[in-house]
Each structure stands twice: as C-alpha cells, then as structure tokens.
Amino acid sequence: MIKVDCQYKIKEDIEFILESEKINMSELSDRTKISRTTLNEIKKARKTTKEVYEKFYAYIYENRYRINSVKEELIKEKYQKVLFHGSKKGLSEISVLGARDNCDFGKGFYLGETYNQAVAFVCENRDSSIYSFNYVSGGLKIKEFDCSLEWMIAICYYRGTLGAYKDNDKVKRIVGEIENSDIVIAPIADNKMFYIMAQFTDGEINADVALHSLSASKLGMQYIFKTEKALEKLVPIEKYYLCDLEREDFRRLLNERSYEIDTKLKLAKREFKTGLYIEELFV
Template sequence: MIKVACDYNIKEDIGFILESEKINNIEFAERAKVSRTTLEGIVKKGIARDDVCEKIYAYAYNNKYRINSVKEELIKEKYRDVLFHGSKKGLSEISISDSRENCDFGKGFYLGETYNQALSFVCEKEKSCVYSFRYSLLDLKIKKFECDLEWMLAICYYRGTLGEYVSNSMVREIVNEIEKADIVIAPIADNKMFYIMAQFTEGEINADVALHSLSASKLGRQFIFKTEKALQNLVPIEKYYLSVPERKDCRKVLNERSYEIDTKLKLAKREFKTGLYIEEILK
C-alpha cells in the first residue's frame, strides 16, 4: 500500500490564469463568479471547496485554457516516465488487495500512458479526478501484450466470458504468465471494445473480425501494477480537477470513437469471412 497525498495545484493554476489574462484577483473573482474573500483564501491556503474548484476550472476551460493537458506535456518533459490514473471519487491510498477481480487483467492498480486515457474512463462521474504518477520498471517482472489473440483471450478470461474454454491449456498458459508478473503492459480495452470481444467468445464473429475491429480503438497502452512490490515504484505527482465542460467534451469524443468502432466492425465482417472461430482455436 502507498499513500496518495497529492492534491489540486489550484493556487499555481490561478496564478497562471492571472498572468495569462493580465488581470488581478478582483477581476478574476468577478469573471469566475467567486467572492474576493474566497479567492484570497485559496491563494493563501492553496485549497478550495469542490463548488469553487468547479467555477475556477470551468472558467479556465471555457476560455480555452487546457491546463490539465498542457501539464501532461510539461511533467513528461520533466520526469519522462509518467502514467495517469482516473479515479471516480479520489484516492488517499492505493493497494492491490482493494482492487476488483474482474478487471481486464484481474487485481491490480490500472494506469494509462496519457491524461486523456485516464479522463475517458471517469468522465461520466461527477466527483471524478485524474492523478499523475512517476514510475519505474526496474527489477520488476513484466508481461507485455500487443493487440492480438493472447491479449483478447486474457481479457475475456478475467472478465468472465470464456465459459467452457476457461480451462483450455492455451488460456491457462497466458494466465499463468500474468499471475507471475509484477506489471502487465497491454493495449487498453474499454467497454465498447469488450462488447466486440464478447461476440468472439460467444462464437458470433471470428478472431480476424474481432481483432481488426479492435485495432480501430487506438486508446494506447495500460500499465497494471499487480504486486505490492510494483506499487513501491509509483510516486504520486499531482491531482487534476475535471470540470463539467471538460468531462462533457470528453464524452462527445468517446461517442464519436464508438461510431468508428461500429463502422470498423461492419466492414471487418465483410472483409474477413474466413477467419477462425473460438471453437476452432481452442478445440
């Protein structure tokens, strides 16, 4: 278990906006619709209530300041090895034992390579936020996946849709490698992608159709820290506030991406009719 003590850098973010807009505290308070006293308290203590955070960060976002996305670029320049985690309610600590069994690769702490990846998994939740972490892979056992059959079978196993094939020798070999690893690195699979995988495990589409459809996603890679040893290689950097307009824009992007995946699935069904079905692969 590791403590997550980082918080919003709202004081520095306000300073950035004031400098960029060339305005003082009084003018900013009026524009963001917060009281002058409240703003002065934030500048002094560096903390704010959620409703005040919403006004400040929504003002920034609506005025074209993409603070969180730009911070991603800056911290990657500074630390190079950085990952992001989206949280529905915020974190005080992280532990493998508290994670769910039915995630893509079982229990573990899941992170993505980019801020937008993390945002996309929590943008529908009102109290959600994103965290950045420095990380190291030194002295850790790593299992890597590409967008291939092994990756798809592993996710279907942990999400519980393999049915009669759960004890297949190929599946067990993949799972054993995962369970021996400290960290799993693999393409991200969201619920839209898993819907396609489930069609494969149910015998509705063949492997070629499934994999060519999934390749349209391009969500990037996820890093799953599966052991307490791996967690010790994570160092929290910052917590990012997700304003209503930013989360709304993210949902729009996800809707467009789902249309692309639907189209790719329909085209793949026409193009790859001779691929192998699950019963042929795991017979």
C-alpha cells in the same frame, strides 16, 4: 498499500491565470464569481469547496486554457516515465486490491499512458479526478501484450466470458504469465471493445474479425501494477480537476468513437470471413 497525498494545485493555477490574463485578484473574482476573500484564502494554501473548484476551472476551460493537457506535456518532459489514473471519487491510497476481479487483467492498480485515456474512463462521474504518477520499472517482472489473440483471450478470461474454455492449457499458460508478473502492459480495452470480444467468445464472429476491429480502435496502452513491489515504484505527481464542461466534451468524443467502432466491426465482417472461430482455436 501506498498513501497518495495529492491535492489540486489551484493556488499555482490561479497565479498562472493572473499572469496569463494580465488581471488582478479583483478582476479574477468578477470573472469567476468567486469572492476575493475565498481567493485570498486559497492563496494562503487553504482548502476550498468543490463549488469553488468548479467555478475556477470552468472559467479556465471556457477561455480555452487546456491546462490539464498542457501540464501532461510538461511533466512528460520533466520525468522519464509518467502514467495517469482516473478515480471516480478521489484517492487517499492505492492498492493492488483496488480493482474489480472482472477488470481486464484481474486485481491490480490500473493506469494509462495519457491524461485523455484516464478521463475517458471516469468522465461520467461528477466527483471524478485524474492523478499523474512518475515511476521506474527496474527490477520488476513485466508481461507485455500487443493487440493479439493472447491479449484478447486474457481479457475474456478475466472478464468471465470464456466459459468452458477457461481451463484450456493455452489459457492457463497466459494467465500464469500474468499472475507471475509485477506489471502487465497491454492495449486498453474499454466496454465498447469488449462488446466485440464477447461476440468472439459467443461464436458470433471469428478471431480475425475481432482482432482487426479492435486493432483499429487504438486507445493506447494500459499499465496494471499487480504487486506491492510494483506499487512502491509509483510516485504521485499531481491531482487534476475535471470541470463539467471538460467532462461533457469527453462524453461527446466517446459517443462519436462508439459509432466508429460499430462501423469498423461491420467492415471487418465483410473483409475477414475465413478466420478461426473460438471452438476451432481450442481443439
């Protein structure tokens, strides 16, 4: 278990806005509806309330400052390797036991390559926030997947939909490699994509239809830190506030994406009719 001591960098962000907008504290107070007293307290590095965070970061977002996304670009230039984690209620510590058993690859601490990936998984939660981490992977055992049959089988196993096939030797081999790794790197599969996988395990579509539908839905890669040894390689960088406006924009994008996935599945069913079904793969 690793402690995470990250706070919103609102003091630095206020200074950035003052400089960028060429305004003073009184003008910022008028525009954000945050009192001068509260702004001065923040400048003294004192904590403030969620209401204040919301007012300030909503003002930034309304004025087209995509500060979180730009920070992502800058820290990727500064650090060699950066990952992001979306938390529904905030982090004080991280653990390999933090995830549910039925996550894509079982227990572990899950991160994504980009800020947007992390937001997509927590934008429905009003108390959510995003964290960035620097890491080094030297000396760790890493299992990597691409968008393949093995990847799909692994996720279906951990999400509990393989049924009678979960004790198959092929499945045991894949799971054994995962459980003997410090880090698993694999394509992200959200709930919409898992809906396609479930159709495969239910025998409704063949493997080719499933994989072509999934490969067209590129969400990027996820990193699952499965051991304490791996967690020790993570160094927290920053915590990012998600205002209501930003979360609402992401929800709209996710809705649009769900329509695209439905269309891809329908087209794949027309194009790939000769692939193997699940009962034909485990013979």
